[in-house]
Amino acid sequence: MRDAYHEELDSIGDGLVEMARLVGSAIGRATTAMLDADLKLAESVIEADQKVDELQHGLEARAIALLARQQPVATDLRIVVTSLRMSADLERSGDLAQHVAKLTRLRFPQRAVPQDLHATILEMGQLAQRLMAKAAEVIVTKDVDLALQLEQDDDEMDLLHRTLFQHLIDDRWKHGIETAVDVTLLGRYYERYADHAVAVAKRVVYLVTGEHADEIQSDIQPVTGVEGA
Amino acid sequence: MRDAYHEELDSIGDGLVEMARLVGSAIGRATTAMLDADLKLAESVIEADQKVDELQHGLEARAIALLARQQPVATDLRIVVTSLRMSADLERSGDLAQHVAKLTRLRFPQRAVPQDLHATILEMGQLAQRLMAKAAEVIVTKDVDLALQLEQDDDEMDLLHRTLFQHLIDDRWKHGIETAVDVTLLGRYYERYADHAVAVAKRVVYLVTGEHADEIQSDIQPVTGVEGA
Numbered sequence: 001m002r003d004a005y006h007e008e009l010d011s012i013g014d015g016l017v018e019m020a021r022l023v024g025s026a027i028g029r030a031t032t033a034m035l036d037a038d039l040k041l042a043e044s045v046i047e048a049d050q051k052v053d054e055l056q057h058g059l060e061a062r063a064i065a066l067l068a069r070q071q072p073v074a075t076d077l078r079i080v081v082t083s084l085r086m087s088a089d090l091e092r093s094g095d096l097a098q099h100v101a102k103l104t105r106l107r108f109p110q111r112a113v114p115q116d117l118h119a120t121i122l123e124m125g126q127l128a129q130r131l132m133a134k135a136a137e138v139i140v141t142k143d144v145d146l147a148l149q150l151e152q153d154d155d156e157m158d159l160l161h162r163t164l165f166q167h168l169i170d171d172r173w174k175h176g177i178e179t180a181v182d183v184t185l186l187g188r189y190y191e192r193y194a195d196h197a198v199a200v201a202k203r204v205v206y207l208v209t210g211e212h213a214d215e216i217q218s219d220i221q222p223v224t225g226v227e228g229a
Numbered sequence: 230m231r232d233a234y235h236e237e238l239d240s241i242g243d244g245l246v247e248m249a250r251l252v253g254s255a256i257g258r259a260t261t262a263m264l265d266a267d268l269k270l271a272e273s274v275i276e277a278d279q280k281v282d283e284l285q286h287g288l289e290a291r292a293i294a295l296l297a298r299q300q301p302v303a304t305d306l307r308i309v310v311t312s313l314r315m316s317a318d319l320e321r322s323g324d325l326a327q328h329v330a331k332l333t334r335l336r337f338p339q340r341a342v343p344q345d346l347h348a349t350i351l352e353m354g355q356l357a358q359r360l361m362a363k364a365a366e367v368i369v370t371k372d373v374d375l376a377l378q379l380e381q382d383d384d385e386m387d388l389l390h391r392t393l394f395q396h397l398i399d400d401r402w403k404h405g406i407e408t409a410v411d412v413t414l415l416g417r418y419y420e421r422y423a424d425h426a427v428a429v430a431k432r433v434v435y436l437v438t439g440e441h442a443d444e445i446q447s448d449i450q451p452v453t454g455v456e457g458a
């Protein structure tokens with residue numbers, strides 16, 4: 001019985017990795033679609049999010065069935081409950097990638113992002129994808145050092161986010177309000193996406209060490225954008 | 230033993246209601262602070278969010294202890310797992326109220342919201358608070374009809390959100406880009422806050438009926454703002 005049980009636990013872990021892989025790919029493709037104003041690619045990102053949602057539902061159902069049948073305690077219980085949370089983070093990340101794709105579709109055939117912000121948005125998209133790839137690796141390897149590294153990468157995202165805002169409020173901004181609104185929301189989507197990737201990694205730290213990541217490396221403070229935290 | 234057990238379940242429900250009460254108050258006070266440029270009130274909202282976080286941590290610890298000790302199955306298991314999700318929604322709602330307060334602090338002594346948008350932002354704040362009050366009532370009463378009503382109220386939020394955007398992209402907008410950025414983020418905070426209140430209510434529907442709210446009233450589609458959903 002224990003073997004089937006650990007197989008089930010493993011399958012939940014596999015499901016999380018698969019979700020992370022899908023939403024990592026989604027944010028990369030959504031960013032490309034946005035910068036290229038590629039409607040077809042944007043549509044494919046929007047559709048693909050359904051697969052992420054299905055994976056989440058399946059994973060949750062399995063986790064709850066496992067709680068009911070196997071009644072895990074201690075570490076195993078913590079793994080299952082934490083997996084539920086990670087799946088919620090990953091599902092939400094998928095939504096955010098989908099929001100980027102929907103903005104592309106909304107503005108098509110125009111480009112939502114003006115040329116002088118392409119490099120920054122590209123960097124944000126790439127960093128988001130990298131963060132999620134690392135989060136997936138952390139799920140597989142349970143590497144606490146790598147997990148803590150994600151917070152530093154997230155600081156990079158905050159810097160990019162600030163660069164974006166500085167462009168926006170620069171007197172030379174000439175792209176009008178609608179584009180400013182789009183870029184503001186885009187910045188928020190990437191920032192939140194990164195937050196969720198970091199949250200996934202932090203939850204693994206909690207599983208491995210029993211401590212919350214903030215307690216381990218309390219000198220790393222989240223630096224957020226406009227909300228002035 | 231079963232009695233102590235149901236007392237624990239009840240105490241988790243009480244914790245959720247208390248969280249909803251606090252974050253409902255927070256969004257109301259954050260909105261007032263913003264419209265009045267009241268730094269002291271904004272600071273109090275920012276500080277009070279810690280209490281919400283503490284409640285969430287306590288609630289989660291109790292829920293996990295209950296899973297370990299009592300090993301609930303069927304409905305009771307569903308209640309505990311769903312409570313964990315509701316507490317995450319409520320904690321996030323608290324963060325969003327805090328973001329509104331932080332924006333007030335960031336712009337103080339200026340007002341973040343121009344006068345001609347006060348009425349719309351006031352309505353968004355009031356509606357958000359009302360949604361959360363109803364969500365709390367749904368937790369207490371498990372009233373499915375009231376829960377489904379929340380989705381209609383959320384449509385109202387989407388309308389207000391759209392009104393806000395129309396103001397922004399109107400050619401007569403004269404408040405500059407920085408204010409446009411602030412208002413865009415504010416709109417997003419209220420919209421997300423409302424989403425979480427609706428999510429809480431939907432989770433109660435799921436608990437009571439075993440069906441997801443969307444399946445019951447599939448004609449109500451979420452209408453979101455700029456992401457073009």
